[in-house]
Amino acid sequence: MKSILITGRVLACIAATAAFSITASSHAADATAAEKLARQEGCLRCHGIDRGKDGPAYKEVAAKFKGKSDAEARLLNHLSSGEKVKFPDGHQEEHKIPKTKDQDQIKNLVQWILSLT
Numbered sequence: 001m002k003s004i005l006i007t008g009r010v011l012a013c014i015a016a017t018a019a020f021s022i023t024a025s026s027h028a029a030d031a032t033a034a035e036k037l038a039r040q041e042g043c044l045r046c047h048g049i050d051r052g053k054d055g056p057a058y059k060e061v062a063a064k065f066k067g068k069s070d071a072e073a074r075l076l077n078h079l080s081s082g083e084k085v086k087f088p089d090g091h092q093e094e095h096k097i098p099k100t101k102d103q104d105q106i107k108n109l110v111q112w113i114l115s116l117t
């Protein structure tokens with residue numbers, strides 16, 4: 001009797017773990033890889049995660065785009081177009097375009113930024 005109970009618990013636990021990993025992966029965003037890329041590309045010199053520097057904090061960006069269905073497309077465009085952005089001192093400059101040509105990595109970075117709260 002006792003062993004059946006334990007087996008049941010183990011199964012419930014495995015099911016819960018599996019369900020969690022499915023939800024986690026559908027939101028993609030490999031945070032470790034994204035942060036590493038942001039560091040390599042020098043994004044973090046101008047953007048803090050919690051704190052703005054010359055550019056807005058990534059959490060502010062996530063808040064600004066929250067609930068917008070085209071958020072990912074807009075940020076991918078932002079990063080590929082080199083559009084003019086305004087710095088705190090008022091001067092304008094073309095935004096940095098990531099050096100990597102790996103679109104999956106860039107997409108992961110964008111999804112990570114949008115996932116920050």
Ligand code: HEC
Pocket residue numbers: 038041042043044045046047054055056061064075078079085086087088095096097098109113
């Ligand atoms: C030289 C400084 C600098 C670097 C390097 C930089 N950014 Fe920015 N970024 C800015 C500024 C300035 C803005 C715009 C602020 C504004 O217009 O309010 C901005 C805006 C953004 C936004 C918000 C766009 C929007 O439409 O609201 C995102 C997302 C972003 N940057 C991501 C990145 C990523 C990812 C990298 C690295 C590949 C990066 N930035 C590198 C300065 C920088």
